[in-house]
Amino acid sequence: MTDIGIVGAGAAAAAATYVIDGALPDASITVFEKSGGLCGRAATRRRGDVTYDYGANYLKDDDDRVVDLVSTFDDGLVEVAGDIHVFDRSGTVSEGRDADERKWTYRTGLTRLAKHLFGATDATVHRRTRVERIARSDGAWTLTDDDGGTRGPFDVLLLNPPAPQTATLLETADWDAAARDDLLAATRDVDYRTVWTAVLGYPFELDRPYYALVNTDKEHDVGWVAREECKPGHVPDGESVLVVQANHEWSVERYDADPARNVADLADHAAALLDDERLADPAWTDHQGWRYALPESGLRRGARTPAEDAGCYVLGDWVAGEARLHAAVRNGLDTGERIVHAR
Incomplete structure (x- = not known):
């Protein structure tokens, strides 16, 4: 043995x-x-009827062996709807990247x-x-x-x-x-890059032509914003959940700061990026610091x-x-x- x-x-x-x-x-x-x-x-975490992936966001179909493995365990596997758009240091959003890639998670989250x-x-x-x-x-x-x-x-x-x-x-x-x-x-x-993440929940739906926004020049305080409602089974109809991940420099500087202040600042950034002032006042929030997030x-x-x-x-x-x-x-x-x- x-x-x-x-x-x-x-x-x-x-x-x-x-x-x-x-x-x-x-x-x-x-x-x-x-x-x-x-x-x-x-x-993955759950809050009532809401499920959200607050670390890695999805599994990408970029490797045939991984695709074959995932296909073996497809119970609850769902495809994330929507493309990824980009934004720059000024917060200007434009159509983005990898429009043809498939992005997967599970109805019960990536931990599945x-x-x-x-x-x-x-x-x-x-x-x-x-x-x-x-x-x-x-x-x-x-x-x-x-x-x-x-x-x-x-x-x-x-x-x-x-x-x-x-x-x-x-x-x-x-x-x-x-x-x-x-x-x-x-x-x-x-x-490693450090990432501080805020999760923001809202009692209304967002209508956007993308699943997520990524900062390409790495000079904005926010590195990534994703809409969990684009994942089947994660967010009930009529609600929205944003996962907002700060960039490395912001995350290092604010890692041990007051979490409530960090969440509020990232909510303000989300409101500006998505051009919707309602997003500055989420109905509920969560947060997580990832000191060793991205090699x-x-x-x-x-x-x-x-x-x-x-x-x-x-x-x-x-x-x-x-x-x-x-x-x-x-x-x-x-x-x-x-x-x-x-x-």
Whole structure:
């Protein structure tokens, strides 16, 4: 039997688990997730009859393997209606990009993807379990959780947190090897954009010819505005929900500021961008800060190979170097296949 431990239950981890479980029936897979949810930054919340994806916004049909996988788990899969328009630093909106791309979520939100993938396996998922330390001894991996408990031993270890959090685990690892040092240095080199998100609910419908607006010059305080009502099953008729994501500089500066003030300022921006003063006064709000939201670079080529020879794999969109949900899923599929071929 092969014992596999996975830190983090993001989309990449879910895809890797699915591949490994299907190809190695004797594998025992245990996943440790610090939060109460699944799918990492592809996160969903519900408020009464409203469902909203407040991290990653959708899954893009940009990879045939990912499309095939999603088609296997199409229960509740819906296509987002509408194109993406653009705006510049002045807030001027114009017709935009990728008019022909397909954008998917689920009626119950993007977290359904990870629930489908993990649910199709025999993996054990421990939620609200934070791994504080990793160690390697006698060819096996052990983990220490935040209660001081020891988990393992594992023959293979997968690390799915964002690069800075993975780096912290590698920095404190009881693993004296050149492979660790090289992987740690490469992981530290991955930069991230921070995003502070406001969710704004309204008791009226918006009539706009687009699903979302994206700032292309990266010089506006807002980087993205999306209409959740364009996702079937997410917002009741007669209502609107906006997901407003601030740009990196604004988010870093205001990350620890008063959330109510942040939400109010982003609502004002939404009102100006969509040219509707009613949007400055939402009926209800929510918010979330994503300190490590969007990787701006990928893992240096070759840095992961010596670590993988020791049974330590890193995975996620930051490894792929593309801040997209489909990139995380594809990286998980690739990682799972490398593990299978190595056993």
